[in-house]
Structures are given as structure tokens and as C-alpha cells.
Amino acid sequence: xxxxxxxxxxxxxxxxxxxxxxxxxxxxxxxxxxxxxxxxxxxxxxxxxxxxxxxxxxxxxxxxxxxxxxxxxxxxxxxxxxxxxxxxxxxxxxxxxxxxxxxxxxxxxxxxxxxxxxxxxxxxxxxxxxxxxxxxxxxxxxxxxxxxxxxxxxxxxxxxxxxxxxxxxxxxxxxxxxxxxxxxxxxxxxxxxx
Amino acid sequence: xxxxxxxxxxxxxxxxxxxxxxxxxxxxxxxxxxxxxxxxxxxxxxxxxxxxxxxxxxxxxxxxxxxxxxxxxxxxxxxxxxxxxxxxxxxxxxxxxxxxxxxxxxxxxxxxxxxxxxxxxxxxxxxxxxxxxxxxxxxxxxxxxxxxxxxxxxxxxxxxxxxxxxxxxxxxxxxxxxxxxxxxxxxxxxxxxx
DNA sequence: TGCCGCTAAATGAATAACCATTCAGGCACA
DNA sequence: TGTGCCTGAATGGTTATTCATTTAGCGGCA
Numbered sequence: 001x002x003x004x005x006x007x008x009x010x011x012x013x014x015x016x017x018x019x020x021x022x023x024x025x026x027x028x029x030x031x032x033x034x035x036x037x038x039x040x041x042x043x044x045x046x047x048x049x050x051x052x053x054x055x056x057x058x059x060x061x062x063x064x065x066x067x068x069x070x071x072x073x074x075x076x077x078x079x080x081x082x083x084x085x086x087x088x089x090x091x092x093x094x095x096x097x098x099x100x101x102x103x104x105x106x107x108x109x110x111x112x113x114x115x116x117x118x119x120x121x122x123x124x125x126x127x128x129x130x131x132x133x134x135x136x137x138x139x140x141x142x143x144x145x146x147x148x149x150x151x152x153x154x155x156x157x158x159x160x161x162x163x164x165x166x167x168x169x170x171x172x173x174x175x176x177x178x179x180x181x182x183x184x185x186x187x188x189x190x191x192x193x194x
Numbered sequence: 195x196x197x198x199x200x201x202x203x204x205x206x207x208x209x210x211x212x213x214x215x216x217x218x219x220x221x222x223x224x225x226x227x228x229x230x231x232x233x234x235x236x237x238x239x240x241x242x243x244x245x246x247x248x249x250x251x252x253x254x255x256x257x258x259x260x261x262x263x264x265x266x267x268x269x270x271x272x273x274x275x276x277x278x279x280x281x282x283x284x285x286x287x288x289x290x291x292x293x294x295x296x297x298x299x300x301x302x303x304x305x306x307x308x309x310x311x312x313x314x315x316x317x318x319x320x321x322x323x324x325x326x327x328x329x330x331x332x333x334x335x336x337x338x339x340x341x342x343x344x345x346x347x348x349x350x351x352x353x354x355x356x357x358x359x360x361x362x363x364x365x366x367x368x369x370x371x372x373x374x375x376x377x378x379x380x381x382x383x384x385x386x387x388x
Numbered sequence: 389t390g391c392c393g394c395t396a397a398a399t400g401a402a403t404a405a406c407c408a409t410t411c412a413g414g415c416a417c418a
Numbered sequence: 419t420g421t422g423c424c425t426g427a428a429t430g431g432t433t434a435t436t437c438a439t440t441t442a443g444c445g446g447c448a
Contacts, residue, residue: 006423006424019304020304021304022303022304022305024218024219025218025304025305027406027407027408028407028408028409029407029408029426032426037424037425038424038425038426039408039409039425039426039427040409040410040411040424040425040426040427041423041424041425041426042409043408043409043410044423044424048408048409049408049409101304104302105302105303105304108298108299108302108358109216109299110213110214110215110216110219110295110299111216111219115362118362119362146376146380147368147376149367149368150356150368150373150376150377151376151380153352153355153356153359154352154355154356154377154380154381155352156355157351157352157353157354157355157356157358158347158348158349158351158352159351160351160354160355161347161348161350161351161354162344162347162348162351164302164351165347168309168312168313173343174341174343174344179344182340182341182344182345183344183348186340186345186348186381186384186385187348187380187384188384189383189384189385189386190380190381190382190383190384191380191383192383200397200398221432221433221434222433222434222435223433223434226400231398231399232398232399232400233399233400233401233434233435234398234399234400234401234435234436234437235397235398235399235400237434237435237436238397238398242434242435243434243435389448390447390448391446391447391448392445392446392447392448393444393445393446394443394444394445395442395443395444396441396442396443396444397440397441397442397443398439398440398441398442399437399438399439399440399441400437400438400439400440401436401437401438401439402435402436402437402438403434403435403436403437404433404434404435404436405432405433405434405435406431406432406433406434407430407431407432408429408430408431408432409428409429409430409431410427410428410429410430411425411426411427411428411429412425412427412428413424413425413426414423414424414425415422415423415424415425416421416422416423416424417420417421417422418419418420418421
């Protein structure tokens with residue numbers, strides 16, 4: 001049995017347990033049980049509880065951001081790029097509900113390290129949006145008086161709030177694709193140059 | 195010395211301590227020290243630590259929602275209503291940073307009670323927006339194909355994400371009124387009927 | 389006014405529970 | 419038998435909550 005195997009098993013278990021209980025209420029023994037290893041084994045692969053959380057962020061969220069970038073890069077048209085981003089974001093929330101839940105909850109903690117972490121990793125993600133906006137402004141498709149720094153947050157915030165709905169509800173109250181279309185549509189009309 | 199005085203002192207101290215450390219890392223003795231009372235005194239006014247958090251929500255957030263409703267009701271024009279809502283929301287974050295911080299963090303916890311709580315109190319708040327949208331649709335000002343349930347979340351999410359920026363940054367990176375105007379402007383153009 | 393006794397409020401040290409982390413030993417395979 | 423991985427009970431530190439004791443305020447009485 002490869003050690004990497006166990007590392008992964010623990011990460012996967014942690015995603016589930018953190019999502020269900022939140023970081024502080026989750027016990028190491030919960031994670032151990034879910035991963036089917038002994039409590040002590042966890043400390044062979046991670047330094048401490050916090051380190052598990054950080055690893056979840058790094059490995060799972062990092063993967064997702066890379067995917068999104070790649071998808072967006074494959075498209076030329078800024079408007080289509082926006083639509084793709086929205087759809088990818090919401091699909092993630094649907095397909096990986098536990099991870100979405102952790103992003104929702106834990107990345108907003110006041111813990112210093114998490115705050116720093118959030119700034120770094122999320123800037124990278126949200127800046128995908130502002131890059132698209134600037135590109136569209138250069139091409140004359142988007143209004144020039146819209147500040148990319150504000151617009152990117154507005155768009156991300158809208159998607160994030162929809163995600164919250166998914167996370168809180170047992171069943172998706174709206175269709176993912178409809179929602180992505182509606183949100184990006186509204187946003188595109190909002191920043192559309194006449 | 196009135197007992198209500200002490201209740202309030204504790205609540206105010208709790209807002210500060212929770213904002214700084216987060217609910218789980220905040221110690222009762224921290225709150226007691228900040229409120230200048232003995233640890234035990236807190237239990238004369240609250241059942242337990244969680245009860246303090248809930249009271250913070252009830253009393254402080256409740257106050258704020260009532261204010262917002264009143265402001266919005268005083269205006270007739272749906273577009274102006276939207277602008278007023280945005281400005282009020284962002285002003286709150288600026289003027290009461292600690293409270294905004296707690297809303298950002300704690301209302302997203304996975305704790306069952308908090309989840310329930312969030313649903314109830316936030317529906318009330320966000321439904322102010324959907325009511326405005328419906329009103330505008332009836333008047334023919336807003337697009338009819340926009341779903342109020344989605345649009346309200348998009349707008350709220352945009353504001354909430356800007357709030358997060360305030361909360362995370364030591365100094366507001368954008369001017370409140372500019373931001374409120376930019377966000378509501380973008381949103382209004384986005385849902386504008388032609 | 390000054391004193392006494394009573395009640396409610398406040399105190400903070402002691403308790404008790406919880407749980408992250410450690411580590412002495414066990415197991416399996418070469 | 420030696421090596422490396424794994425185990426899970428024991429440890430120790432932390433902190434919410436309790437409660438025996440103190441303090442403050444008040445009314446009645448001489």
C-alpha cells in the first residue's frame with residue numbers, strides 16, 4: 001500500500017467531515033474513522049489539524065482553479081468566456097458539494113493564516129474575471145466606465161451567493177445551466193457598451 | 195445599575211471579541227474581560243456561549259434589517275430603491291465593521307442552528323430586493339425574463355462580496371458611495387427592460 | 389441620621405469534560 | 419530478526435460552566 005494512497009484517503013475523509021461539522025467541531029477521530037485509519041496515523045501524514053485544512057485547500061481548490069483557467073483560455077470571445085466561467089463555477093458546486101461547503105465556511109474564518117491564504121488563492125481565481133473584463137473593454141465590447149476591480153467582485157459574489165443556495169439546500173432549487181446563463185446574461189447586459 | 199446595562203455591555207464586548215477571534219477561538223474570559231465583568235456574570239445573562247452569538251445576531255442584525263426596510267419603503271421609484279439598498283448595505287459594513295465581520299464569518303458556519311437561523315433572517319433581508327424587482331417588473335421598468343429569486347441573490351452576493359473586501363482590508367480600498375453607485379448601476383442596466 | 393438585616397447581583401476559583409497530540413508497542417513482510 | 423508502517427490508549431492542556439462566597443443596595447426602625 002502506497003503512502004500516497006493514505007494521504008489521499010485522509011484528505012477525502014477530511015473534506016467530508018469538515019463539510020459536515022465545520023473545522024472546529026470536527027474531531028480528528030472523526031476524520032480517522034471516516035478514512036478508516038487510526039487517529040495516530042493522521043499524524044504520520046500531517047503535522048496537525050490545521051495542516052489538514054490547508055492541504056485540502058491547496059490540493060483540491062488548486063486543481064479546480066487550474067481547470068477553470070484552461071477552459072477560459074480556450075475561448076476567444078469575452079462574452080463567451082464569462083458564460084463559461086459561470087457555468088464552471090456552478091458546476092463545481094454541484095459536483096463537489098462538500099468542497100463547495102468548505103470554501104463557503106472555512107475560507108471566511110478570521111484565523112490569520114486562512115485570511116492570508118484566502119487573499120492569495122482567491123485573487124488568482126477572481127483575477128480571471130477582471131482579465132476578461134479588461135480584454136472586453138479593449139475590444140470596445142464592455143463599458144469603459146466599469147471598474148474591473150469592482151465588476152469582478154460583483155460577478156464572483158453573485159455566483160458565490162448562488163453556490164450558497166446549493167450548499168444550504170438539500171436539493172438544487174434551480175437548474176445549474178439556467179442559473180449560469182441568467183447570471184452571466186444579466187452581468188453581460190450590465191457591463192455592455194452600447 | 196440596571197441589569198439591561200450589563201446585558202448590553204456583554205453583547206458589545208462579544209461583538210468585538212467574536213469579530214477578532216471568531217466564535218470558536220473566542221474565550222468566555224476574553225468577553226468577560228472586554229465587558230469588564232466576571233466570567234460568571236455572563237451566565238446570569240446568557241445560557242451559554244452559543245446563546246451569546248445568537249443574541250448578537252438577533253439584536254444587532256434585527257435592528258439593521260428594520261432600518262433598511264424603513265429606508266427603502268420611503269422611496270417610490272424601484273431604481274432608486276435599489277440604489278438606497280446598496281448604499282445602506284455598504285455603509286453598515288463601514289460603520290459597524292465588527293458586526294459585518296461576524297456576519298461574514300459566523301453566519302456561514304455549518305452548525306445546524308446557525309444554518310436555520312441564517313435561512314430565516316436572511317430571507318427576510320434578501321426578500322426586500324426581490325420585492326423591489328417584482329414591483330419594477332410590474333411597472334415595466336425591469337426585464338420580465340429575469341427571475342427575482344436569482345436576481346436578488348446576484349445583487350446581494352455582489353454587495354456581500356464587496357463587504358468582504360472591506361472586512362479583510364485594513365482600509366477601504368474603494369469609496370463607499372462610488373461602489374454602491376457602480377454596483378447598483380451595473381445591476382440596473384443588467385435588469386433594465388429595453 | 390445611623391444602624392441592621394435582607395435580597396439580588398456579582399465574583400472568580402474549582403470542576404469537569406473534551407479532544408489534539410504523543411508514543412510505547414504490535415504487525416507484516418523481507 | 420530487522421525495518422517501517424500503523425495502532426489506539428494515555429497524556430496534558432485548554433476552557434466552558436458551576437457554585438460557594440462576597441458585595442452592594444435598599445427599606446425599616448430607633
